[in-house]
Amino acid sequence: MRRFVKALTSAALGATVAFAACEPKAEAQEIQLTGPLAGAKAVRKLRLYREGRFEIAPTVSFSLLDEYRRTIIGGARLQYNFTDWLAVGVWGGYGFGFSTDLTDQIDTVAQRNARTAINVNHTATGTAPFGDQVGRISWVAFPQVQFIPFRGKLALFQALFVDADAYVFLGGGAAGLQERPDCGAAGQTSCSNPSSFTLGSRVAPAFTGGIGLNFWLADLVSLGIEYRAMPFSWNRGGFDSRGGPPSGNFPDNKVDSSDQTFKFNQMLSISVGVMLGDRKTSP
Amino acid sequence: MNFRIEPAGSAGRIERKPDEARNKPVEKMSKCFALAAAATLLLAPVNAFAQKGPTKADAPGAGQTQELDLDQPADAKPAGQEGTANPAAPAGGICEIDPSACPKGQDLGEAAKRKVKADIYAVEQIYALRYHRFELQPYWNFTLNDQFVSHPGPGLAMNYYLTNVLAVGLNGNFYSGLNVDSDFNFQNRRATRVAVPLNEYSWSGALDFTYVPVYGKFAGFSNFIFSYDIFVQGGVGAISTRPIPVIDPDNRKFDFAPKVAFNVGIGLRVFLTRWLAANIMIADYIFPEKLESLSIAPGPVGQPNNPTSPSNSATWLQDGASVTNNVQAQIGISVFLPFSFNYRLPK
Numbered sequence: 163m164r165r166f167v168k169a170l171t172s173a174a175l176g177a178t179v180a181f182a183a184c185e186p187k188a189e190a191q192e193i194q195l196t197g198p199l200a201g202a203k204a205v206r207k208l209r210l211y212r213e214g215r216f217e218i219a220p221t222v223s224f225s226l227l228d229e230y231r232r233t234i235i236g237g238a239r240l241q242y243n244f245t246d247w248l249a250v251g252v253w254g255g256y257g258f259g260f261s262t263d264l265t266d267q268i269d270t271v272a273q274r275n276a277r278t279a280i281n282v283n284h285t286a287t288g289t290a291p292f293g294d295q296v297g298r299i300s301w302v303a304f305p306q307v308q309f310i311p312f313r314g315k316l317a318l319f320q321a322l323f324v325d326a327d328a329y330v331f332l333g334g335g336a337a338g339l340q341e342r343p344d345c346g347a348a349g350q351t352s353c354s355n356p357s358s359f360t361l362g363s364r365v366a367p368a369f370t371g372g373i374g375l376n377f378w379l380a381d382l383v384s385l386g387i388e389y390r391a392m393p394f395s396w397n398r399g400g401f402d403s404r405g406g407p408p409s410g411n412f413p414d415n416k417v418d419s420s421d422q423t424f425k426f427n428q429m430l431s432i433s434v435g436v437m438l439g440d441r442k443t444s445p
Numbered sequence: 446m447n448f449r450i451e452p453a454g455s456a457g458r459i460e461r462k463p464d465e466a467r468n469k470p471v472e473k474m475s476k477c478f479a480l481a482a483a484a485t486l487l488l489a490p491v492n493a494f495a496q497k498g499p500t501k502a503d504a505p506g507a508g509q510t511q512e513l514d515l516d517q518p519a520d521a522k523p524a525g526q527e528g529t530a531n532p533a534a535p536a537g538g539i540c541e542i543d544p545s546a547c548p549k550g551q552d553l554g555e556a557a558k559r560k561v562k563a564d565i566y567a568v569e570q571i572y573a574l575r576y577h578r579f580e581l582q583p584y585w586n587f588t589l590n591d592q593f594v595s596h597p598g599p600g601l602a603m604n605y606y607l608t609n610v611l612a613v614g615l616n617g618n619f620y621s622g623l624n625v626d627s628d629f630n631f632q633n634r635r636a637t638r639v640a641v642p643l644n645e646y647s648w649s650g651a652l653d654f655t656y657v658p659v660y661g662k663f664a665g666f667s668n669f670i671f672s673y674d675i676f677v678q679g680g681v682g683a684i685s686t687r688p689i690p691v692i693d694p695d696n697r698k699f700d701f702a703p704k705v706a707f708n709v710g711i712g713l714r715v716f717l718t719r720w721l722a723a724n725i726m727i728a729d730y731i732f733p734e735k736l737e738s739l740s741i742a743p744g745p746v747g748q749p750n751n752p753t754s755p756s757n758s759a760t761w762l763q764d765g766a767s768v769t770n771n772v773q774a775q776i777g778i779s780v781f782l783p784f785s786f787n788y789r790l791p792k
Contacts, residue, residue, distance in 0.1 A: 281636040316661025
């Protein structure tokens with residue numbers, strides 16, 4: 163042990179003396195590699211799944227946090243990928259759906275009388291389905307720009323390896339709505355009239371944006387999952403809930419644009435992308 | 446595959462372009478290192494070496510460069526010395542363990558002629574190992590499926606990784622005072638004259654198991670690389686909830702009560718460093734919920750012991766329980782302890 167301590171002390175002393183005698187001057191140096199890796203790129207033969215290819219991606223989208231009606235949009239995303247990180251295209255589809263439990267409960271429980279005549283669907287002699295008056299999304303069409311900043315791969319159960327990329331998208335377009343039409347104003351149908359509950363059509367302009375993950379199952383096929391938001395205001399319940407005095411937050415016996423409330427409409431989408439054209443490979 | 450190296454007599458000096466005068470200070474520092482090493486060796490006692498020093502036969506002439514052919518066995522001699530080489534001699538490693546598996550010059554020559562797949566799947570060391578590390582995971586949660594009452598709040602998960610992909614841990618959420626009764630409830634009640642029973646949460650806690658089936662890495666903007674993994678989680682615990690009195694708020698007042706809750710979830714974790722990660726998780730807490738009764742007892746008010754009185758708490762809840770899903774997004778960070786770790790095998 164003493165010999166080891168002595169050796170260690172001697173080594174430290176010698177190193178200190180030697181370093182003290184030299185002028186310390188640090189400077190970075192580029193290591194000059196020789197051999198086949200000299201000057202090589204960090205990534206060679208990168209599979210360029212997107213660059214110069216047209217994509218057709220059938221999608222199914224499911225709405226989140228619905229109040230009266232769940233919407234499922236079947237459609238497609240069509241886009242051209244200028245590079246591996248930039249694409250321009252359009253997402254569109256047709257919407258269908260079904261009632262939430264709340265809608266069914268209201269339909270069953272809500273009384274049809276003078277106090278609810280303006281807000282709950284009814285006939286001249288009795289009840290009518292409440293689900294028929296709630297707003298719904300009929301179609302969507304959103305041109306969008308897609309950025310793909312992240313490209314990589316993943317290992318599933320340490321056995322299956324899949325190339326993947328992550329993207330964000332932004333766009334603007336319109337959603338076609340079926341919504342309770344305006345009523346109650348001068349020259350319009352009274353809102354207590356059963357015919358006022360028949361849905362009308364309206365186009366709501368909106369922005370859209372979201373994020374997504376794409377898994378490349380093959381050179382031609384990918385599987386994607388994305389989150390999308392498309393906020394806009396609409397009257398989802400078909401109620402007269404706003405527009406009255408003193409602050410506009412009370413009913414005014416009219417259904418109009420003041421009864422449309424803002425909603426951050428959110429959807430989850432699953433897509434299967436089919437790429438047209440040959441896949442390229444980076445040098 | 447050929448790598449060109451300098452002869453042993455040049456002390457392993459990296460080949461340098463002759464016109465690069467900026468490398469001179471480094472050469473000076475190299476001399477300093479050499480001086481320090483020499484001083485150290487002079488002052489220190491001489492120890493035994495476990496390996497023979499280079500022989501004259503191994504050292505090429507000064508000023509020459511040597512072509513090292515990595516396609517040849519480790520014990521092969523440079524060109525011109527083939528006659529002295531013994532291809533059958535053990536080369537250590539696999540050759541000592543299983544001589545039949547020892548690579549031979551002929552085999553490697555044949556292997557070199559094979560066509561190779563140009564696309565390279567490089568599986569390097571996992572960026573951040575989880576094995577035998579603690580994970581502290583503070584997060585904030587957002588309700589995803591309750592349009593009536595949202596239950597945001599802070600949470601904390603603590604996991605210990607038994608293996609690199611399996612962990613056991615605890616998690617807890619704090620909701621008390623942070624529940625938000627949506628304006629939508631009021632609008633709906635006023636319009637339809639239908640009240641929806643509402644509930645709020647106080648806290649939850651669970652024992653969880655986490656499994657990491659997916660990991661990978663992304664290149665960002667072709668400029669930097671980050672690693673990520675996808676994990677699934679399941680567990681059992683308790684959640685404390687109570688109804689918000691909506692149907693008869695004048696007579697009803699509920700206390701929080703815990704219920705057994707199961708949870709499942711899936712999350713994405715992006716490693717910022719080897720001990721710090723950002724994560725997002727979707728978790729579903731499933732439990733039997735007690736809802737406020739939609740009917741009001743017809744008896745006289747103010748008689749708690751009267752079974753027909755609205756003041757009797759036994760009349761306040763619906764019969765049975767309703768299976769409730771509290772789906773929430775959890776956004777937070779992961780801190781792995783200890784901060785550093787050692788790989789079992791070299792890179």
